[in-house]
Each structure stands twice: as C-alpha cells, then as structure tokens.
Amino acid sequence: MAELIRAISHTVDTDNFYYKLHSLGEDYANRIYLDAHQKFIAEQIEGIKNGILPYFQDAFAKASDYCYYGNNGNFDKYESKIFDSMEDLPMPKLEYYQKLSKYYLIELVISSLFETTYYNLLVDMETLVIFAKENQKEIKGISYYIFLINIENKSLEDIIRFYQEVKDLNLKEIFYDDWNRQKEDFVKELNANILEPETLKAKYKDGVAYYDITDLDRCLIIHAELSVRIYDRDFLKKLRSLKEDILLAKKGCISLSIQDKDHPSSYNDYMGYFITLIYGPLDSKRVGTIYHKDAYTLGLQDVDLENGDFIRRIYTLEDLMAETNDFNELVYAINGTPFYPIGILVNEITPLIADASNILELPIFYRDTPNPKERIVKKYTPKRIRSHYDNLNR
Secondary structure, eight states: HHHHHHHHHHSHHHHHHHHHHHHHHOOOHHHHHHHHHHHHHHHHTTTTTBBBOHHHHHHHHHSSSSOOOOOOOGGGGTTOHHHHTTTTTEEEEEHHHHHHHHHHHHHHHHHHHHHHHHHHHHHHHHHHHHOOOHHHHHTTTTHHHHHHHHHSSOOOHHHHHHHHHTTTTHHHHHHHHHHHHHHHHHHHHHHHTBOOGGOOOOOEEETTEEETTTTOOOOOOEEEEEEEEETTTTHHHHHTHHHHHHHTTOOOOEEEEBBBBOOOOOOOHHHHOEEEEEEOOOGGGEEEEEEESSOOTTOOOOOOOOSSOOOOHHHHHHOOOOSSSSSSEEEEEEOOOOOOOEEEEESSSSSSHHHHHHHHHEEEEOOOOOGGGOOOOOOOOOSSOOOOOTTTOO
C-alpha cells in the first residue's frame, strides 16, 4: 500500500496525479493520497537548489551540456509562456532544468493550495476576476488571484515567497466563498424576476383553464421532460406511469433553462415536443453549471458542485440573457431533495394538454411563441475579446 501511495502521490505532474486520484473513487482513500502529495510538495519546495526541484536534480546531474525540449502537445493547453520559450530550442542544461522546475513548481503550488490542477484553477479564477471587475463586485481574494493568474511572469523566488506567505491560509475556501457569493447574487436576482403565478388571472378556452403569460415581463425557469413525448400514441399512459418520477425529479440533477419574452427558446424546440415544466425559486447551493448555451449535460445523472467536470461561468441575469442566442442551460442538483414544478408551459391549448394538466395536477401557462425557424434572433456581441490570463494585472 505504501509503495502504491508513493507511486501515485510523488509526482510533479499534477494533471496525472488528479486523474489517477479520480479513478480511485473512494473519498477515504483520496485523503490518504492527497496528504502524501502535500508532503511531497513541501519537500520539493524546501529542497530546491540552484533553481532546480529535487525531482529533477538527478536528471540534471546526468544530462549533457545542452538539452532539447522539442514540441510537446501536453503543454499546449496551458498556454505556458515558459514552455513556449523551450520549444525546438536547444539550451544549456542549467537553463533548461530551471525552466522545467519553474513550470512544475507552479503546478505544485496550485495543487498544494487548491487541490486541483493548474489549468482548471486559472480558468475559473480568470472568469471570477473578469466578472468582478466588469460588474464592480467585491471579492476577498482578489490580490491572491491576480498574482496566480500572472504567476508565469513571476520569478522562482517570488513564487516561493508567495507560497510561504499563503500556505497556512485556506485559499481554496476563500476562492470558493468568493465564487459562490457571485453565484448567490445571480440566483437572488433570478428569483426576484421569475413568474409569480398568484398574481395572474385564469382564462378559459373550450372549458380549459390556463394563464396567458405571452406579454409578461418575467423570467421562467423551465425543464423539458424528455421521458415523455407529447405526440406519442400512448402519451397519457406514459405520463400516468411516470407521474411520480416527473414531479419529484428523481435523479441526481436536472437541466434547466431560463426564458424571458425576448428569449423564448428551449431544448424542446430542437428535440421534439416534450412536456415543458416550470419551476419556482432556486437554492443557490444547488446550482452547478450556468451557461449561455447548451452545456452538453444530457445524460448527466449526478453532480459534484465543487469538483464537477462541467463548464463554470458566472453571470448577472442581464448578461446571461444577452448572451443567450438559442437557449441557455443551468444544472441543478437534486440528490434526493424534492424539487416540484409549479406548472406546464405550452404554446397551444388542446384537449391533450388539458388531460396532461389534470394527470400531473399542474396549471397550464400559455406563451404564444413562433416556430424557432421563424424567429429572428439577435446575435450577442461580447463587450471585448478576452484571452486567458492577459491584462488582468491592473
């Protein structure tokens, strides 16, 4: 067991370490490996000599006078300035191993402070900093984040100094608190602008009661229930048999979209005619992905809000709707907690819809929306073109 822990944990390749850690799948075991990895990191930083990590000191001693890095696609995704300067360029071995050590020192520092990989963290961190600057939001860890976003521009000595100054702070908790505070603000704003059924008066068509929300300037939180297609021959029979599952949302998570009268599209427009359910206020602690288009979560059965492999973005409600071209997506954790719909959304009133409403015991909300092919959708123009890690040190 000790040899296995060492083999997995004693590496400077944190991407590979977290991949192997994830494959273990046991929380109690993960902590053992994480603790061993943390100890390894501390030893590596403490043992740096002449700018070279202990991990590379034997290789440095045995290397020829000049080393050749060559092109390694493994580092392309990091957009690393350090490795850009090494590609296809033979260099003195001391310079080579100092550059190599600096890059992996950055990985180790990120892993030690946040228990995640370099790339994943900086994408999230850049997203948070840009959002806060554009929207005049206060974030507690701003000075730490700007240092880390620009860490490749720092000297080895500055990186080590930074690590020693913050290693006893819980930067991971500070970061997630800052992130979640912005998410809470978004959900609070959304909840203040959603449909309020109690303020509406019912209309009738052929004896069927419904609420017309076509001109209502409120947001809808909706879900296209894919288990039942409205025009299936046995639609009502399926609806009765699946009623409890539909109403209780018996799954790990649920995919939602946010509509307003200017953005009436949904997943339903593109996949056929399904029952579209409307939901009430959300709990920010259960919100995972928020994205201005399809986040490709179809089939996702469970959700880890802190460590999930889904897209992470932050928005104001206004920006989300402005960036939404077709439909947006919000992943909401269920995990055994009841999440009840408050109604059915339709664009026509028919006897079949009336029967569905009676089976589910949910009111009908009608919105007159054109066919998606007939809509003229205004394209969103970003405020400016953004590139990773650039222009944030201000």
